[in-house]
Each structure stands twice: as C-alpha cells, then as structure tokens.
Amino acid sequence: MRMSDRYRILVVDDETEHADAASEALRRVGYDVDTAYTGDEALSLIEKGSYDLVVTDLKLPDISGIEVLSTVRAGRPAPQVIVLTGYGSVESAVEAMQEGALTYLEKGAGLNLAELRETVRKALEGPRAQRPEAPRLEGVIGESAQMRRIARLVKSVAPTNATVLIVGESGTGKELIAQAIHEKSPRSDRPFVALNCAALSEGILESELFGHEKGSFTGAMSSRQGRFEYANGGTLFLDEVADMPPSTQVKLLRVLEYGEIFRVGSNEPVKVDVRLVAATNKELEKEVREGRFREDLYFRLKVVTLYLPPLREHKEDIDLLVNEFVREFSDEHAKNITGISPQALDVLRRYQWPGNVRELRNALESAVVVSPGGVLEAGDLPDYVQRGTQLALAAPKSPSVEPSDLAGMTLKEVERELIKSTLEKTDGNREEAARILGIGERTLYRKIKEYGLR
Numbered sequence: 001m002r003m004s005d006r007y008r009i010l011v012v013d014d015e016t017e018h019a020d021a022a023s024e025a026l027r028r029v030g031y032d033v034d035t036a037y038t039g040d041e042a043l044s045l046i047e048k049g050s051y052d053l054v055v056t057d058l059k060l061p062d063i064s065g066i067e068v069l070s071t072v073r074a075g076r077p078a079p080q081v082i083v084l085t086g087y088g089s090v091e092s093a094v095e096a097m098q099e100g101a102l103t104y105l106e107k108g109a110g111l112n113l114a115e116l117r118e119t120v121r122k123a124l125e126g127p128r129a130q131r132p133e134a135p136r137l138e139g140v141i142g143e144s145a146q147m148r149r150i151a152r153l154v155k156s157v158a159p160t161n162a163t164v165l166i167v168g169e170s171g172t173g174k175e176l177i178a179q180a181i182h183e184k185s186p187r188s189d190r191p192f193v194a195l196n197c198a199a200l201s202e203g204i205l206e207s208e209l210f211g212h213e214k215g216s217f218t219g220a221m222s223s224r225q226g227r228f229e230y231a232n233g234g235t236l237f238l239d240e241v242a243d244m245p246p247s248t249q250v251k252l253l254r255v256l257e258y259g260e261i262f263r264v265g266s267n268e269p270v271k272v273d274v275r276l277v278a279a280t281n282k283e284l285e286k287e288v289r290e291g292r293f294r295e296d297l298y299f300r301l302k303v304v305t306l307y308l309p310p311l312r313e314h315k316e317d318i319d320l321l322v323n324e325f326v327r328e329f330s331d332e333h334a335k336n337i338t339g340i341s342p343q344a345l346d347v348l349r350r351y352q353w354p355g356n357v358r359e360l361r362n363a364l365e366s367a368v369v370v371s372p373g374g375v376l377e378a379g380d381l382p383d384y385v386q387r388g389t390q391l392a393l394a395a396p397k398s399p400s401v402e403p404s405d406l407a408g409m410t411l412k413e414v415e416r417e418l419i420k421s422t423l424e425k426t427d428g429n430r431e432e433a434a435r436i437l438g439i440g441e442r443t444l445y446r447k448i449k450e451y452g453l454r
Helices: 016-027 039-048 065-073 090-098 113-125 145-157 174-183 202-210 246-258 284-289 295-301 315-332 342-350 356-370 383-394 411-425 430-437 441-450
Strands: 008-012 032-036 053-057 080-085 103-106 164-168 192-196 235-239 260-262 269-271 275-280 304-308 337-340 374-376
Touching: 008 016, 008 039, 016 032, 016 113, 016 441, 032 039, 039 053, 039 065, 053 065, 053 113, 065 080, 065 090, 080 090, 080 113, 090 103, 103 113, 145 174, 145 304, 164 174, 174 192, 174 235, 174 275, 174 304, 202 246, 202 260, 246 260, 246 295, 284 295, 315 337, 315 342, 315 356, 342 356, 342 383, 411 430, 411 441, 430 441
Parallel strands: 008 032, 008 053, 053 080, 080 103, 164 275, 164 304, 192 235, 235 275, 337 374
Antiparallel strands: 260 269
C-alpha cells in the first residue's frame, strides 16, 4: 500500500479482546486504526476526526450499534460501515444494512480475522469506496496518524486568535506549522514575522521585539519599529521562547494581557494587534518548576498546545518526505535524479534521525549533489547516515533462550520466552509469529497481553 493511501478505521466493540485483536489485525496490513470499547467513546472519536471505515458491534453496553451507524452515515462524506453480530442476530444485521451498513460479519465464538481483512479491503478499494479527503497543509508533508491529527488541529485553531504553543524537538518543523496557522487564518494578508529568541542577547532581543527610540542606547541613531509593530494585524512567531530572559518575559506577558508595547527608551504605549505563536524544544513545565520561566506567561502561551513528534515516531512518512526532497533538490541543483534505490530507501528508514526532518532534508540535498544522476544509491548518502544504520544493525539483540536454560522454568515461563523470541525473530510481525507458533492471531494477542509483551 502506498503511504498516500493509508485509510483510517474505527473499531467499536465492548469485548476488549475482540476489539484489540481486530484492530491489531488491520494495523498489520497498513491501516491507521483507532479502537473504542463503548458507543459513547465511538461517537466522541467520530466527532473529533474523520474515518474511512467503521467496524462496529451491534451490541454495545450503553447505546446500540444502530445508533452509532446512524451517526456515522449522517456525516459528509459518510464512511462505510461494517457491522459485527453474534450467531442468531441476523435480523439485526439486516436492519443495519437497511440503515446503510455495507455488510455484516458474524463473530460467533470468535471473529475470523482473515475474513475481516478481506472484507475491509473490498470495502475501501471496491467501487463503493468513499474516502474522505485527508486534511493537508501547504508545505507540511505526511500521511501518518500523527501528521493528520496535527493538520486537523491547525485547521481548527487557525481561524481563531488563540495563542498557540508548538512543542517539539529541533528540526521537527515548528516554524512550518506556525506559517500554516497564519496562512489559514483571517490574518493571512498581513505579515508573518519570525524571531529566534535564543539567537539574541537580552538588550538586542528587547529592541527587536518592541523597537527603540533614537538615542535610547549607544548606537541607536534613529527610532525603529520592533517585530510586534511590524507584525501588527498579522502573526508573530517566537521560536525557542524558553530561552527568553526573565525581564523580557515580564514585558511579553504585558503585551499579551494589554495588547500594547513600549519601545525601549519610551514611556508612550503603542497599541498592537498581533496573534502570537511560540515554540520551544524544551519542557516548559520543568523550566517553570526550576524558576527559569514565568508560570503566568506559560499559561498565557499554552492556550492551545501542538506537539510535533520526532521523525523516529512517524517513520511511515519517510517515503513521502524522501520523494518530495529528492524532487526539490534535483530541480534546484539541475540534477537528473529519476528515483531512489530500494537499498538507499532502506538505509533512510533504518536511520534514527536525531535531527528529525531537517536532518533528513540536509542528508538528501547532500546525496543529490554528489550523485552522478539517475537513481539515487545508498552510496550517495552521507557517511554518517550509512554508519548510523550499520551500528543499529550491529546492535546486540536480546539473547534468545537456549534449551539448557529451560530447566527449572515453569511451562508458562517457557511459553512466554518462546513467544518473545518468535516476535523478535519476526521483527514484531504478529501474523507471522502466530503462523510459526501454530496458533491463531487472537490467541497470540491474548498471550502477549497476558505476559506483558509488547
């Protein structure tokens, strides 16, 4: 499945073992899956986000599956619905289909996971499939569940004047998200102004933020507007806000409370109308606890908080990012790069990317520049990326259990170690592990939970 074709599915079932097994079976074949164990929980999830398909039990402890179905089908565009029913409840399933369900599956003593996967595949890829448009942001690349959630949040907060705090490691794209918020807001025709608080000394930072009057300090040969005045009517993005000196924090808090600034060297307030977006790669709660950041300012900044995950937490987006960056740099540097080899792509997927998307982007620019053209090969990638991947592959695995080690262990302990070793051998592929162990996927999933394996 191409990354751009990832579908979102909601599984609703009050029998947690069935719900978890079904969800895991669908995740294993590439779908993004959420799980709800009650009808109310399902309706809450449906209200917050769009789904391509809902798989729901008809018998729920709080509301009926028919009610879930009706709510789902009332949406626009309406996702497909597959209902689950026990033996002897075919009449209810027929009623559900009359209400708009695509089909039904009988659970009986247990759900047939292979049948579920095939039914879902046909529902999403067949002629009746209706996939809601995924939220997209200009300049922000990603189809993972995390990036889709961020896109939805940006679209929700952008039309408001709420202050936004963007949290994430360096290189995750915090400024891109700030720009997206500005571009989708009513302020988009006014300036977007960015300032890195960590790059300037205290005196220069205050002058940059609030401006200064002529003669207010040595070298102030004329009056000058600060970033707040320049951004009036628009958006001001303050990057690395945690590095702002305490005295400047006090002045920033006043701007947020009263909507006015004082130029350095002036006692006259200047009214400003600015939407503030701040960002940090630090844990602001810790900074507050340790006295380096004002608690009142922290609460004023975090009206809405957006967390940007590191690239290692959404590696499924690497293929999309690679394609985009290779195309961009191939054009920029006039190189005829026609694609990337599977070996090179495998190296990029295995590397941990401590510098996140920014590091990936820089690595691909380097690879494009040194490549003679044609297909980008693993050898074109920077040495540190290749070495980092080799080190990861050479890292010692958890030691497997030898037969001589089993003496003195209980049968349950032996079973736990066998399942653990098999999961390691299959790189966590539970479907393959179940096949090797000769047990059903649902049985394996239950034992994984029982033994605390993940």
